[in-house]
Amino acid sequence: MGLLMLAGAAARAAEDRPQLWLYQSTNLWVDKNIDALETLWHRAAKAGYTHVMLNDSKFAKLGDMDRRYFANIDRVKKLARELNLSIVPGLFGIGYSNDLLWHDPNLAEGLPVKEALLVVKDNQATLLADPPVQLGPKFQFVDKTVTIAGATATIRDNPDNARFVYKLAVSPYRAYHVNVEIKTDRFNGEPRITVLGGKASLNYTGLGVKPTQDWKRHHIVFNSLDHREVSIYFGVWGKAKGSLQWRNWQIAEAGPVNLLRRDGTPLSIEIESGRALVEGKDFAPLIDPRMGNQPWKGSYEVWHEPPAIRTMGLADGTRLRASWYFPPIIHDEQVMICPSAPQTMTLLADQAQRMKQAFGASGYMMNHDEIRVLNQDESCRGRGLTPGEILADNVRRCRALLGPEATAFVWSDMFDPHHNAHDDYYLVPGDLAGSWNGIDPDVVIVNWNHDKRDAALKFFADRGNRQLIAAYYDGPLSQTRQWIDSAAGVKGVVGFMYTTWQSRYDELENFAHLVIGDR
Numbered sequence: 001m002g003l004l005m006l007a008g009a010a011a012r013a014a015e016d017r018p019q020l021w022l023y024q025s026t027n028l029w030v031d032k033n034i035d036a037l038e039t040l041w042h043r044a045a046k047a048g049y050t051h052v053m054l055n056d057s058k059f060a061k062l063g064d065m066d067r068r069y070f071a072n073i074d075r076v077k078k079l080a081r082e083l084n085l086s087i088v089p090g091l092f093g094i095g096y097s098n099d100l101l102w103h104d105p106n107l108a109e110g111l112p113v114k115e116a117l118l119v120v121k122d123n124q125a126t127l128l129a130d131p132p133v134q135l136g137p138k139f140q141f142v143d144k145t146v147t148i149a150g151a152t153a154t155i156r157d158n159p160d161n162a163r164f165v166y167k168l169a170v171s172p173y174r175a176y177h178v179n180v181e182i183k184t185d186r187f188n189g190e191p192r193i194t195v196l197g198g199k200a201s202l203n204y205t206g207l208g209v210k211p212t213q214d215w216k217r218h219h220i221v222f223n224s225l226d227h228r229e230v231s232i233y234f235g236v237w238g239k240a241k242g243s244l245q246w247r248n249w250q251i252a253e254a255g256p257v258n259l260l261r262r263d264g265t266p267l268s269i270e271i272e273s274g275r276a277l278v279e280g281k282d283f284a285p286l287i288d289p290r291m292g293n294q295p296w297k298g299s300y301e302v303w304h305e306p307p308a309i310r311t312m313g314l315a316d317g318t319r320l321r322a323s324w325y326f327p328p329i330i331h332d333e334q335v336m337i338c339p340s341a342p343q344t345m346t347l348l349a350d351q352a353q354r355m356k357q358a359f360g361a362s363g364y365m366m367n368h369d370e371i372r373v374l375n376q377d378e379s380c381r382g383r384g385l386t387p388g389e390i391l392a393d394n395v396r397r398c399r400a401l402l403g404p405e406a407t408a409f410v411w412s413d414m415f416d417p418h419h420n421a422h423d424d425y426y427l428v429p430g431d432l433a434g435s436w437n438g439i440d441p442d443v444v445i446v447n448w449n450h451d452k453r454d455a456a457l458k459f460f461a462d463r464g465n466r467q468l469i470a471a472y473y474d475g476p477l478s479q480t481r482q483w484i485d486s487a488a489g490v491k492g493v494v495g496f497m498y499t500t501w502q503s504r505y506d507e508l509e510n511f512a513h514l515v516i517g518d519r
Helices: 002-016 031-047 067-082 341-358 387-402 454-462 477-487 510-518
Strands: 021-023 053-055 086-091 111-121 124-127 147-149 153-158 160-169 173-187 191-196 213-225 229-236 243-253 268-271 320-328 363-366 407-411 423-425 428-431 445-449 467-472 494-501
Touching: 002 454, 021 031, 021 510, 031 067, 031 510, 053 494, 067 086, 067 341, 086 341, 111 173, 111 213, 153 229, 160 243, 173 191, 173 407, 173 467, 191 213, 341 387, 363 387, 387 407, 387 428, 387 454, 445 454, 454 467, 454 477, 467 477, 477 494, 494 510
Parallel strands: 021 053, 021 494, 053 086, 086 363, 363 407, 407 445, 445 467, 467 494
Antiparallel strands: 111 124, 111 320, 147 153, 153 243, 160 229, 173 213, 173 243, 191 229, 268 320, 423 428
């Protein structure tokens, strides 16, 4: 009887012990990546990990993968069985959508340009800035850490913010192209161009400046949205070592660069007096051949020369007004898909079917995360819903695509009122509140809100959702310790995930020991 009691107690202890998860993103098409994965998973299994959350950009493109790719999936599945690891694959890139947009770049969520002024000459309609814009000699302010001599601004070993700023009058809902040459020498800060309309940031595109580089031109494109005045900041926030120089900074109103063409992003051109022009009759069919395919499909250039607008039979001097949509690029390359476009749900349904066929997994990760552009184009606006309601509808439909037999997981941030589910989030007009109403109690929340973890844990626990803690995040293990302390006593916390975005696995065993101790 004593042995049976001990065995029962050991079994209950094993059940009560939190699950250990490993997050891994890799390219399964490359054979050597499978070799590295095998080594890592052996380490993980030995340390007590039981689950792997696996992501690959090609999970959105399974219909175009070859036999070798599926053979590698089978190899990974076989390895997982041998090591008693459960694979939870990721899909539904709502937020970081470039992989889905590989199928159709026109499905990107677009910002509206309204009634840009064009003037016809020699059968070509050329943009005329309305009002004129330029970056002249008069600044709004210059930080004392910036030295401006002639047409060059220099920053060296700045102890604090180092910026020079212009204030300009603009037209609402127009696209503007800002470009500048930058030179660096062992500079460890992040040079940025930030555009503010009031307190709202209108640009989130990174410049991609290297710590040491010769003069190179960098670009951003921003939409003025509903603002008639903007402040344009060139510079660095916070202290940095090394030198940074800027020269030849310019601004111009921009034509239809990265022009989106679908029902929800209509193009319209009309004579200023009011007659609408007909595409193919009054002007040549208009597409941007470089939109969403540079350097590969689903990837968008910040700037290239917009396509020319060729007119037919219009007299020189004819003034036109044109409206169109283009996708903003967030940080380095993030572009958001429009969740309201009918073709988007077709893509998601196809992906779900192919992923279930390829993996046959018991659970799948819905990669709804950091949705920074939403409710801007007519596909979304025409629904008359708030951003929160649009997102709730999408995640509910995505969960249904996985079927009741599969456990669904989702990142927490876009459904957490203490994180990103609020108003004034990046380029999302309106409120994301209520997005959590699309999350049924059977969906497991992958919670990564470390800063407000107590409130976030309580919010989802009160809603009846189980939670998986996405800890580590390439930071000190003390943060994991804080998560463990906060999660103690919270109902429904099923485990902790070693979550690395930098493929740093040096703390893999230490993380396991911290979470589950000696086995």
